[in-house]
Amino acid sequence: MIVDVDEFEVATPHGPARVALEAPNLCFGLLVLGHGAGGGIEAPDLLAARQAAGLFAVARVLQPYRVARRKAPAPAAQLDESWACVLAALTDRFPDTPQIHGGRSSGARVACRGAVSADPAPVGVLTLAFPLLAPARRDGTRPDRGPEIDAVDDAGIPVLAVSGENDRFGVPSPGKHRRVVTVRGDHSLKAKGLVRDAVASWLDELVPERRRLSGRVD
Known part of the structure; x- marks a missing residue:
């Protein structure tokens, strides 16, 4: 399926965010993806999730600090606020459309922090390379980010x-509503x-109609 990419900016209190949106004519959901701390929206796992989306619109979100070509990530509060602005703009474009929020690494953390208060609430959250443990501090401790995904x-x-099975930042454990794939x-x-196969299988279970209408078979 070839879909044109619509690129546009969304105003936030911290500068414009940029969105790369791909939307099929028949759309059963909206998958919103954020990037890692020093990376962008062309990361391999984000592109794999995009490929898995099928009959979902996919919006890959570039945070304002990356739009401004800064590599050092913005503070968490700024990331979260900019993410919320983008979600509001996308909800206006896709009213009454089920949303799945996600991202890789830092973007996965942002998606998790925002999911519990988002309106509308997402029907699912996709985390790619969620960094369970922070980089080591000078004293050797590594803060636990598990509460964000929990x-x-x-x-x-x-x-x-x-x-990844060898992720140096750790791997989340399964939960009551959380599936973990290494x-x-x-x-x-x-x-x-x-990555694509894992995401596609999960999306098919989350929204069964997309499997039937996209012709996917086991």
Whole structure:
């Protein structure tokens, strides 16, 4: 399926965010994806998720600090606020459309933090290379970011966490509403085919109608 990419900017209090939107004519949902701290929206795992989307619109979101060509990530509060602005703009474009929020690494953290208060609430959250442990501090401690992803599970929102089996930042554990898939590789998640298949299978279960109408078979 070939779909044109519509690129546009969304105003936020921290500068414009940029959205690359691909939307099929027949759309059963909206998948919104954020990038990693020092990367962009062309990361292999984000492109794999885009390929898996099928009859979903896919919006890949470039945070304002990256639009401004800064590599150092903005503070979490700014990331979250900019993300919320983009979600509001996309909801206006896709009213009454089920949304799945997600991203890779830092973007996965942003999606998790926003999911529990988003309006409308997402029907699922996709985390790619969720960094369970922060980089080591000078004293050797590594803060645990598990509460961010656990809060989504506690809210009853289905989560798919895809991580490399050798991810130096750790791998989330399964939860009541959280499926964890480990694939070959590390934090970069370059095994695009494995990531794509894991995401496609989860989306088919989350929205069964998309499997039937896209002609997917086991």
